[in-house]
Amino acid sequence: MKIFINYCSKDKEGFMGEFFQKHGFVSVVENYRLYPETDNIDEMVEDIYHTFQWALNIIAIYGGNGSQFTLIGHFVGVHLATLTAVKVLKIMIPKLKMNFLILLNKYLIMINIYYKI
Numbered sequence: 679m680k681i682f683i684n685y686c687s688k689d690k691e692g693f694m695g696e697f698f699q700k701h702g703f704v705s706v707v708e709n710y711r712l713y714p715e716t717d718n719i720d721e722m723v724e725d726i727y728h729t730f731q732w733a734l735n736i737i738a739i740y741g742g743n744g745s746q747f748t749l750i751g752h753f754v755g756v757h758l759a760t761l762t763a764v765k766v767l768k769i770m771i772p773k774l775k776m777n778f779l780i781l782l783n784k785y786l787i788m789i790n791i792y793y794k795i
Contacts, residue, residue, distance in 0.1 A: 694750075704742035706733045710758070719761070726762045 691707055698705035710725035734744045751759030 691752075704737060704740050719758075722758055723761045723765060726758055727765050730762065730766060 695705045695707040706729060708726065708729040710722050710729075712722075716722065730747075730749075733742075734747075737744045749759040749763055751757070
């Protein structure tokens with residue numbers, strides 16, 4: 679499962695979901711609150727976290743594997759993906775065995791997380 683986080687709406691970045699789908703991945707492209715709707719980054723992270731939780735609960739319906747997921751952030755989404763991954767790991771680590779890989783450059787982050795219960 680791939681979750682793509684960017685600095686604008688999914689309407690403008692929906693092509694990323696189509697790209698991943700064409701290459702055999704189940705993907706989620708989501709909207710989160712932006713300024714001026716919120717000026718609090720914690721609320722943005724919370725929106726992304728709720729999308730993550732929602733995706734884990736329904737991803738099997740679409741042929742995805744909830745035990746392997748990737749958060750991908752572009753531009754502002756790099757920071758938000760990192761903060762969301764930290765939140766996920768803080769909540770999940772006590773009950774899961776996890777391996778994760780973070781690839782980062784100035785404009786893109788990919789966080790791959792594989793776990794077993």
